[in-house]
Amino acid sequence: MVEWRNWSGSVRAHPRAIARPRTEAELARVVADARNVRVAGAGHSFMPLCETDGVLVSLADLEGEIDLNAEKTRAWAPAGWSLATLTAALWARGVSLINQGDVNPQALAGAIATGTHGTGADLGSLSTAARGFRLVLADGAVVTCSADERPDLFQAQRLSLGLLGVATRIAFDVAPAYHLAERIQSMRLDALEERWNELARTHRHAEFFVFPYGDYALVKTLHPAEDAGPLKRATDMDERLFRRMCDLCALAPWLTPLVQPRFVSAGIDTRRTGPAYQIFPSDRTVRFEEMEYELPRAAGWPALREVIAWVRKRRLPVTFPFEFRLVAGDDIWLSPFNTGAGASISMHQYARMPWGHLFAEAEPIFRAHGGRPHWAKRHTLTAADVRVLYPQAGRFVDVRAAHDPRGKFLNTHLAALFA
Numbered sequence: 001m002v003e004w005r006n007w008s009g010s011v012r013a014h015p016r017a018i019a020r021p022r023t024e025a026e027l028a029r030v031v032a033d034a035r036n037v038r039v040a041g042a043g044h045s046f047m048p049l050c051e052t053d054g055v056l057v058s059l060a061d062l063e064g065e066i067d068l069n070a071e072k073t074r075a076w077a078p079a080g081w082s083l084a085t086l087t088a089a090l091w092a093r094g095v096s097l098i099n100q101g102d103v104n105p106q107a108l109a110g111a112i113a114t115g116t117h118g119t120g121a122d123l124g125s126l127s128t129a130a131r132g133f134r135l136v137l138a139d140g141a142v143v144t145c146s147a148d149e150r151p152d153l154f155q156a157q158r159l160s161l162g163l164l165g166v167a168t169r170i171a172f173d174v175a176p177a178y179h180l181a182e183r184i185q186s187m188r189l190d191a192l193e194e195r196w197n198e199l200a201r202t203h204r205h206a207e208f209f210v211f212p213y214g215d216y217a218l219v220k221t222l223h224p225a226e227d228a229g230p231l232k233r234a235t236d237m238d239e240r241l242f243r244r245m246c247d248l249c250a251l252a253p254w255l256t257p258l259v260q261p262r263f264v265s266a267g268i269d270t271r272r273t274g275p276a277y278q279i280f281p282s283d284r285t286v287r288f289e290e291m292e293y294e295l296p297r298a299a300g301w302p303a304l305r306e307v308i309a310w311v312r313k314r315r316l317p318v319t320f321p322f323e324f325r326l327v328a329g330d331d332i333w334l335s336p337f338n339t340g341a342g343a344s345i346s347m348h349q350y351a352r353m354p355w356g357h358l359f360a361e362a363e364p365i366f367r368a369h370g371g372r373p374h375w376a377k378r379h380t381l382t383a384a385d386v387r388v389l390y391p392q393a394g395r396f397v398d399v400r401a402a403h404d405p406r407g408k409f410l411n412t413h414l415a416a417l418f419a
Contacts, residue, residue, distance in 0.1 A: 006043035015056035032140030041107025045376035079109035079167040087277035095174040104281035114376040119207040119325035132171035138408040156399040180279040181225035186268035209321040212311040213260035231274035235283040253317035287351040292374040293366035294336035300343025303369040320348035333392035336372035
């Protein structure tokens, strides 16, 4: 039996076959002939988006190159390329993504289809940069869509969860290649809260990590800078000590509240400068499970304070820090940021430790503060929740049904939300 697993190992699929088409025509035949189809990229989704008992498609071998417009403001690129491959190729052509997250193995199509984002008070998710798609539809037909061509299909495809077709090429806005100066410093959480608006306003990117039992946060800022020569350090943080702490807490969970306060202390201050595509991503090798909620910006700090207080009161063994980021609002139908500027809180748990009950109990805290989940991270939304939280969900469902009336791109999880 064929088995596919996601990055954390928590999602397993048993498709009838895994297809690795090399041409668009071959992909179209695969899709047309299959009863059910899902597409898998790097498996960085924690929800069962890729589960199928039909055909699981990998676009890793699909042919294609980058095409830039004359002004070098927009690029067409293969949808199956990883962000690592894509950003290096863009840099060689003198351009960069406008923004990206802190890991880069994800496929371009998967990152856009799930609303993946980085941080930046005035910067949207990767989906907001998309300007056109080339898609293989359920019947094998190949079409393109944009704001001017098949506009309803385009609007739905901007964050589609792979429900409308298989993207083969994606057009997106780019910026002239730029360098970033990174600074990571420890700061008491109380002092950080007082300075947060200033840091977010004066840096293009600002985020922080705080352990639930720690008094200090690690604050990471990025800002455009001049070329400072070859990058001297490949990643932002060395995870070796953190891995040992996670392993220790997996063996003795009761130690978590005792060791965490020692992990981040006063006096941490590191800096490096390099090409944006090398500074944005980091090596995240300690496997985890994740839930992420996107909240109205004003609700971000109150929600963080409440969830930390809940962990401390219950003495829960949450081994990973909370990650706090900012994302601009948008107008995408299924985007959790389509009501305005957001604050993003990610809650992680070491993959070797229980996580289900922690997320289940934390989720109501985020929901009570007006939160909506990242579609690829753990959540328990129902179809009724989707209709309440996303006023444009009905339009999305109508477009999905019109382009895939037999539900070829649905699976059990997605059918429960969008059928």
